[in-house]
Amino acid sequence: MKQIVKKFGDFVANDSIDLKVHKGEVHALLGENGAGKSTLMNILYGLYTPTSGEIYINGKKIDIKNPNVAIANGIGMVHQHFMLVKPFTVAENIVLGMEPITFGNKLNMKKAIEDVKAISEKYGLHVDPEAKIEDISVGMQQRVEILKALYRGAEILILDEPTAVLTPQEIKELIQIMKNLTSQGKSIILITHKLKEIKESADFCTIIRRGKKIDTVDVSITDENQLAAMMVGREVSFVVEKKERKPGEVVFKIENLVVQDNRGIDVVNHLNLSVRAGEILGIAGVDGNGQSELIEAITGLRKVKSGKISINGKDVTNKTPREIFESGICNIPEDRQKHGLVLDFTVEENMVLENYRKEPFSKGIRLNEEKITSFAKELMEKFDVRPRDEKNKARALSGGNQQKVIIAREVTNDPDLLIAAQPTRGLDVGAIEFVHKSLVEQRDKNKAVLLISFELDEVMSVSDRIAVIYEGKIVGVVDAKGTNENELGLMMAGGGH
Amino acid sequence: MKFKNTKERIIGKIVNETFLFTILAIVMGLIVGAIVIKISGFSVFEAYGAMIKGVFSKPKYIARTIIRSTPLILTGLSVAFAFRTGLFNIGAEGQFIIGALVAAMLGYFLHLPAIIHIPLVFIVAVLAAALWGGIAGYLKAKFGVNEVISTIMLNWIALYTSNYVITRESVKMPGTESSYDIHETAQITITWLKSIVGPAKINWGTLIAIIIAIIISYILFKTTLGYELRAVGHNKDAAEYGGINVKRSMILSMAIAGGLAGAAGALHVMGVSYHVSVLSAMEGYGFNGIAVSLIGNNSPLGVVLSAFLFGGITFGGARMQVLGIPTEVINIVIGSIVFFIATYRIFQFFTKFFTKKKLQKEGK
Amino acid sequence: APEQAEKQEPTEKPLKIAMVTDVGGVHDKSFNESAWEGLQRAEKELGIKAGYQESKQEADYADNLELLVDQGNDLVWGIGFLMGKQVKEAAENYPDQKFAIIDNAYKETPKNLMGVLFKEQEAAFLVGYIAGKMTKTNKVGFIGGMDFDVIHRFHYGYKAGVKYANPDCEVFEQYAGAFDKPAIGRSIAESMYGNGADIIFHAAGDTGNGMIEVAKEKNKYAIGVDKDQNKDAPENVITSAVKRVDNAIFNVAKDLKEGKWQGGSTVVYGLAEGGVDIAPSSNKLVPKEILDEVEQLKKKIVSGEIKIPQSKEEYESMMK
Amino acid sequence: MWKDIALILGTTLMYATPLIYGALGAVFSENSGVVNIGIEGMMTIGAFSGAAATFIFADLYGPAWWVPWLGFLIAGLAGGFFGLLHAIASVTFNADQVISGIAINFLGPGLAIYLSGRIFEGSTTTPAIPLEAKLVRPFHEMLKNKPILGMVFDQYVSVYIAFLFVCIAWYILYKTKLGLRIRAVGEHPKAADTLGINVYKIRYFSVILSGILSGLGGASLSMAIIANFRPTLISGQGYIALAAMIFGKWKPQGAMWACLLFGATTALQIYLGSPQVGWKISTHLLSMIPYVITLIVLMGFVGKTHAPAADGIPYEKGKR
C-alpha cells in the first residue's frame, strides 16, 4: 500500500501511510485506539475508498472498489467486530456470498458442510459446521471468521484485534493457527494492542500514531517497551503501581449461589465467595464458566435460583438492580454498549444513568440540567474523556472513551463493592494503564473490588487475591503474589487443589 | 441581553436543518400536487389559490382550520411520545374513540356544575383512554406481545365497543345514529368569539392541546420520568442496568400515549361534536396522527406545527373541489410531503452536490 | 352574501343549489350519486347552477355546509341523516339561508330548513313481494349492513312484502356489521344460498356487493338497493329497491324556482311522490304477471289500504 | 352440520387470501431489513389496477382467458411500483422506513381513487368485471354437483396461488442462495457487505417483491371476491396483514397460519350471526370476535417474537 490517505470530512484518519507485507510473514500493526489501523485495513479490503493512494498486490496495481475485488485478489479480513449472522449456522456463515448450489438455485447445504469440514481439517481449525453462531463460544466464532476468509481462498489475511475477546488458551491456539497458515504460504496482517502477542507471533511491526506511519521494525530485535513508546510517544509502565495494604473486614459475601442461564442450566453452581474491604479480588477463568451469569445475578439483572448474596451484612438476593445499587454495589459491565451506555443519550445523560433521581441531579420530578452538566464536565476532565464535549452522543465516542465514561460514573459512586468485568477489553495500553490505576485507587480508599477478566496477566497484576472459577464453582483462591500462570492455568482447566 | 439569548436559542432550535428540510419537503409535495393538478387540466395557480384562500381569507376559516388541527396535535403527540420511548403506537385511533366515547357518556349522564363537570369529564375520559393504551403496554411487558399488533386489534375493538354502547337505548338519540348531546355544563366551546368566527366552534381544546404539548415536552426532556422513558426507548438493557423498571416504563408510556389520544377524543366531543356517532369505518384521527408526528420529527413543538400544517392542507385543500378538482389530489399532496420528508437526504445529496461544484469552480 | 343572492332577480342570475355529500363521496354508486344526478338534471332542465362538496369524515360536515353558504348558494343540501345535527345547526346559524336534508326529520324544523324522508319500506315491500312470488324454494334472504334505523325500514318492509306474497316463505336475516366488507357479504350470501334461499335482498352498501357476486357465480337471484343495480349483474339482479333521491332533489329545485319553498316541514317521498320504486329494469327478469300485481299493490299502498311496517316493533305487532 | 363446517372453512380460506399475499409481502421486505408499513397502500393500488385493467381489456378484447391474468399481473406491477418507491426512499436515501411506508399509505389510495375518476368518468368505483373475465375457479366444473365440498374448495385461483406462494416463499427464504442472502442482509447487512453481497440490490429486490405481492393481494379482492374496485375495499386489511406477519414471527408459514386464524375467527363471527345459530347478540359485539380472539391467542403464545436484527435500520456503507 502506497501513500494511502483517508479523510472523513476534515478529519485525516490515514495520512500518507505506506505498508509492505511479504509472502509468508506475520506483519503486526500497532497503534493507539483511533490511530487509523482499522481504517487502513478497511481500505485494503474495499470497504472504504481511499481519498488517495495506491495498492499493489504481487506487483500489480489494483483498484479495490469493493470487497468482491479484494476477495478475488486473495484478501480476507477478520473484522474487529465480528461479522457473523447470529441465527445462521457456521456453514451458512462461511459459504454466504459464495454458496454452492444445485438445480434451481437451491442451496446445496450438504456440499457446504463438506467443504467447511474439508478446509477446517486442512488448516486445523475445528468447528461444528451445523452449530448456530449464537450457541458457540467467542473463540469458535473467531475460527469461523478465519474460515470464512480461507474458504474464499485468501492469501493475505487481515486479523483486526482478533485476540481482544479470546481467553489465554484460545490466544495460544490462535497463534498456533497463524504459524500454521504462514507455513502454508499465507501472509497475515495482525492488529493488536497486546505487545506480548506481537513478540510471540509477528515478524515485522508497523507502528501508526494519529494516522501517520511512525516506523516499521523487525520484531525480533525490538522489545516491548520500545514498541509501546513508539506507539504512544512516551514511556508506558506495564507494572501496576500498587502499595501493600492490609485488607479489612469481609464486606461482600456469596453463599451457595445457584444461577441458571437462558437455557435453564445451572451455570453458577453452589458458588461461595467473599471479598474484603480494601482488596481487589480477581476472578480468573475461561469464558463460559458462569462469569457473566454470576455478575448478572449479583447486580439483579438475573434471578437467583438459590443461595444468598449479601453486602455489609445486608441480604440483596433477588433485589432489583436499583436496590442493589443503593446497597453499595456498582458494576462496570462486560458489554459496555449493551448495558453500560445508552448510546443515543449524550455523555452527560449517561453520566447520571443511576443517579438521575437523586439530588442534586433532580429535585422532585425535575431534572437539574445545570448540575448534570457541571458534574459531567468535572468527570470528563478528571477521567480525561475525549473529546471534551458533554453534549456529544455517547455513540460518537471511541470504545476507549466510552469505557472511560462508564468507569468515571461507577467509580464516582464510590461503592463499597465495585465489580469490573472485562474492563480493559479492546483498549490500548495507555487506556489500560488508566483503568488499572482507577481500580487500585478504589482499593486504596478501603473499598472492595471484584475484577473479572479472561486476561490472566491482568488478573495477576491487578488483584490482591485470585479466585479461579470453573464450571460455576470457585475451585480455589490463591494469593496473587504467591502464584504463577501455570498454577492458575491448571486450576482454570479444572485441575483444582 | 439574556432575553435576546433565549430568543435566539429558541429560533435556533426551530430553524435548524430538519426544519429547513421539512419546508423543502412541503414545497416538493406541493410541486407534485401541482403536476397532478396540471395533468388533470386545471390551473395550478387557481387551485392553490383556492387552498390558501380557503384557510386565510376569513377569520372563521382560520378558526375552522385551528379546530380541525386540534385533535391532530394530540394524536400526533400520542404517536410521537410513544416513538420517543421506543414504541410504535398505531392505536391512537382506538384511544381517540375511547376518549370520545367516555366523554360523551359522562357529559350526558352526569349533571354537575360546569366547574366540576368539565374537568371531571376530561380527566376520566383521558384516564379511560390511558387504560386502553396501557393494555397494549401491559400485553407487551407481560406477554411480549408486539404493540403494533395489539394496537391494531385494539383499534377495531374500540370501534365496535363504541358502536355497541352508542346503540344502547338509553344512549342513542332516537332518529339518529348518535348518542345524546352532552350537557352545556360539559362543553368547552367559546361562544363570545361568535362575532368574529361565526358558528365555527372555537373552543378551549386548542389551548389545552398546546399546553399539553408543552407539558409533554417538559416531561420528556426535563423530568426524571422522561429520562427513564427515553432511556428505555433507546436501550432497554442499559436502562434496566441503571435501575429503571423497564416493564413499568413500557406500560406507563403506552398509557400516556393512550391518554393523549384520548384527550383528543374528549376535547373533540366537549368542544365540537357534543356527541359520538356509530362509525362504519375509522375516522383517521389516529392514522393521521402518525403522519403528523413524523412530519413534526417526533418533537412536541414540531408536532404542534405539523398538526396545523396538516389541518390547513386538508381543510384548505378541500376547497379545491369548487374548481372541480378531486379531493384525492389532497391525499397525493400529503403523501408526497411525507415521502419527501422521509427522503430528506435527497436534499442533502443535492446541497452537497452543489457546494462541491461551487468549490470546484472556486478552486479553478 | 346569501341575502345579496336573494335580492337578485331570478331571471338575471340562475338559482344556485349545492350539496354536501357524506363520506361516501359523490360517486358512491348510491344515494350521494343519485342526489348529484338530481342536481345535474335540474341544471339541464331548470337552468340552475349545481355544485357539491365531498366529506371525508364527520368533522367535515359543518365546514362544508358553511363553505357552500359562503359561496352564495340559494339552497344547500345535506345528503344523509348522518349530518342531521350539523345541518340543523347551520340552519340556526344562518337563518336567511335555505337548507334541506335527505333522510332526516326533526321534531322542530326551522323555517329555513326542510327535511326529506323516503318511505324505503314501500319499495322494500314491493321487492319483498316479488321475492315471495318468485322463490322456488320458499326461502329468501336479507342482508343488512349495520343495525341502523334506515336499514330497519328496508328490512321489515321487505319481510312484510315477502310474507304478504307468500306467508309460508322463510326469510333468512343477517346483519354484516359493516358497509365496507364485501368478503363478509359474500360469505353470508354463500350461507343463505347454501341453505336453500334462492333470492337475497341486501341493504348493505359495499358489503352487499359481495352478495351480488355470489349470485352471479351461483346463478341465483339477487335484489339491489338504492339504485338500479342490474348493471352489476344483468342476469341476476331481478329488481332493486330504488330510492329516487334524484327525483326529490329535482322536485325541490323545481319548487324553489317556482317559489314554492316548503321550509319548516318534512316532506315524505313515498311511492305516491315518485320517491321510491322498484327499478325500471325489473321487467327483464320478473315475469309480467308479477309486475302487474306489483302495479296493483302500488295503488293499494298509495291509497293507504296496505300499511307497511318500518321497524321490528311495527312488524311484529302487525303479524300478530 | 357439515354445511356449517364447510362454510366456515370456505370463508376462512376466502378471507385469509388477501391477507396472506400482504403478509408474504411484509415477510420478504422485513426479512431483508426494511419495515413495510405501506402494505395497505400497495394493496389498494393493486386492487384498483387489477380491476381497472381487467375491465378495460375485457371491454376491448372480450373475456379471453388471458385477460384476468394480464389484469392480475398489472396489479402486481402497480404494487411493485410502489415497492420501488419505498425502496428508493428507504434503501437509497436511508429514509425512516415508517415514514416512507406511511407516505405510501396516503399515495396508494390517493392515486387509485384519482385514477379511477380520471378513467371512469369521475367514478370512484370501477365498473364490474364480467364473471367470465374474472380469475378462474379451477375446480368449479369438478365440484359442480358437490355443494358441500364446493363451499370449501370452489375458490378462485387466487386462493390457491396464495398458498402456493407460501410454499415458494418458504422455499426461497430457507432453501435457496437468494433466501440465505435476504436473511443475512436483514440480520447483519454489514457482514453480508463484507462478503461481497450487494445489500442494496437484495433490499431493492425484496421490497419490490413485497409490493408485487401486496398488489396481488389487493387484486385477489377486487378480481375474485368481488369484481370491482371501490375506495373502502381494503379498509385496514394491509395493517392486519402486517400484524399477521409479526404474529407469524416473520416467517411465511407463520404468517399464513396467522392469516388463517384471522380468517377463521371472521368466519366464526359470521357463523354466530347467522339465522341458523340465531344468537340474539348485537352485531357490534359479534364484529369484535376476530380481534379479541387474536389478542387472546397472542397472549397465550409464549416466547417473544424475534424480528430480523437489522429490521428497520437503514444500511449506510462505511458507517459503523
Ligand SMILES: Nc1ncnc2c1ncn2[C@@H]1O[C@H](COP(=O)(O)OP(=O)(O)OP(=O)(O)O)[C@@H](O)[C@H]1O
Ligand atoms: N466511518 C467513519 N466516519 C468518520 N470517522 C471515522 C470513521 N471510521 C474511522 N473514523 C476515524 O478514523 C480514525 C481511525 O479509526 P480506526 O477505526 O481506523 O482506528 P483504529 O486504529 O483501528 O483504532 P482501534 O485500535 O481502537 O481499533 C478514528 O479516530 C475516527 O475518527
Ligand SMILES: Nc1ncnc2c1ncn2[C@@H]1O[C@H](COP(=O)(O)OP(=O)(O)OP(=O)(O)O)[C@@H](O)[C@H]1O
Ligand atoms: N460513526 C461515527 N461517525 C463519526 N465519528 C465516529 C464514528 N464512530 C467513531 N467515531 C470517532 O472515532 C474515534 C475513534 O473511534 P474507534 O471506534 O476507532 O474507537 P476505538 O478506540 O477503536 O474503540 P475500540 O477499540 O474499543 O473499538 C472517536 O473519536 C469517535 O469520535
Ligand SMILES: [Mg+2]
Ligand atoms: Mg476500534
Ligand SMILES: [Mg+2]
Ligand atoms: Mg480498529
